[in-house]
Amino acid sequence: MRGELRLALPAGYRVRDVLAFHSRDAEGLAEQVSASGLRKGVLLDGVPVVLEVAFGEDEARCTVDADGASTDALPGRAREALLNILGLRIxxxxxxxxxxxxxxxxxxxxxxxxxxIVQSATIFEALTWAIIGQQINLPFAISLRRTLIGLAGRPHPSGLWCYPEAPDVARLALEDLTSRKFSRAKAETLLRFAHLVVDGKVVLDRTRSLGEVVEELLAIKGIGPWTVNYALLRGYGYxxxxxxxxxxxxxxxxxxxxxxxxxxxxxxxxxxxxxxxxxxxxxxxxxxxxxxxxx
Missing domain, CATH: 1.10.1670.40 (Endonuclease Iii, domain 2)
Structure with a gap:
């Protein structure tokens, strides 16, 4: 499936900030940035999708390239992801x-x-990134994120890898992560969180009340106030x-x-x-x- 849409950009829109955020991983495993646009790989409803953005003066011309049949929810989820990665929430x-x-x-x-505020494409990506980044420096966090994408993500025919969803991470074994520089505590928290999402005990939905979201996330062992607030910022756009x-x-x-x-x-x-x-x-x-x- 391949679709196109255009998103209006407000006056004074700072393209350089968006490009800088998505170019933090110099290896460009799941994101590629050029002077005039970006490409982002992410799994949506189990489908590998590349979101491609070309910036014009007053609009972003976006292409959704899905490697597989579209689900009913996929077009809407792709649009939501584009709003996130372009910083158009707040x-x-x-x-x-x-x-x-x-x-x-x-x-x-x-x-x-x-x-x-430029956001992660999905709430799951934001939360896993927050868990990965807890109490370590940014370059090391980026390398761990790249490792997670390589272990749990999937390649798109275009060459980009797609950031995983909860079922993909939940399939990993603890040793898959700890043998690749994840601390045991960080690996356990990632897997615990992914399993809770898969089992429906944690619901990642932007329409839920703030109190419900905070209470649910803080109840997860290994997730504290900083992680929750960072995820609210990068994932929910709160x-x-x-x-x-x-x-x-x-x-x-x-x-x-x-x-x-x-x-x-x-x-x-x-x-x-x-x-x-x-x-x-x-x-x-x-x-x-x-x-x-x-x-």
Whole structure:
């Protein structure tokens, strides 16, 4: 199945941010990025799909290339995945208005208007990426992610590999992961989570209430508040995630506010409260401030 659709891009859309997010893995196993577009491989309803995006001035021209028969849900799921990977879930304008006079993030927003939250293609991808990335550096997390794709994903005829779904990960044995540099705890959490999704005990649905999602995820051994909030941000597109446990968020506050030491988790939670109900965008701009320090 091959289909096409076009998505309108808002004024000031920052293509470079989207391309940078999807080019983090230099080996390009499941993502390929060019100067004018990107290609992303992902399994949707068990079908290997490549989402191809060509950026125009005011629209994204998207192709959905499925290696197999389409399910009834596949076109809709492909469109949802495209909205995610293009960062079209959260409009940053409301946050820009909210912090216009804020002495901390107001200047950061003024220097980088229109920053968007780019998401993983699916909620499952976001959660597994959050589990993989817990308490390790980014290059190592990227290498583990690549390993998971190679073990559980599937190749598309185009050459890209497709990020796995829960049944694909659930089929792995613990030793498949631990023999390839996954810690035992991380491997157990990944497999536990995948099995719960397959068994219907964890439901990954963006329409569910926030309270239900948080309660369900926090009940999973190995998943804590940081993982849940990061997944809410990258997977669900929730606009008010509080990432007080994120080291980069705390480091950014330290650089912007000064002081003898980086704020602790409790202090960072209080600092983030001033940006509710826009704490997701606050996190995005705090991260951005680390590569664009104040003049």
């Amino acid at each position: 409009d940053p304008a409301a946050f820009a208005d909210f912090v216009r006079d804020d002495p901390v993030l107001g200047p950061v927003v003024a220097r980088q208007p229109g920053l968007r 606009p008010d995630c509080s990432l007080q446990g994120d080291v980069a968020v705390r480091t950014a506050f330290h650089r912007l506010l000064g002081g003898p030491e980086r704020p602790g988790i409790a202090a960072t939670e209080q600092l983030l409260l001033r940006y509710a109900p826009h704490r997701t965008m606050a996190a995005a701009y705090l991260w951005a401030s680390l590569i664009d320090p104040p003049a």
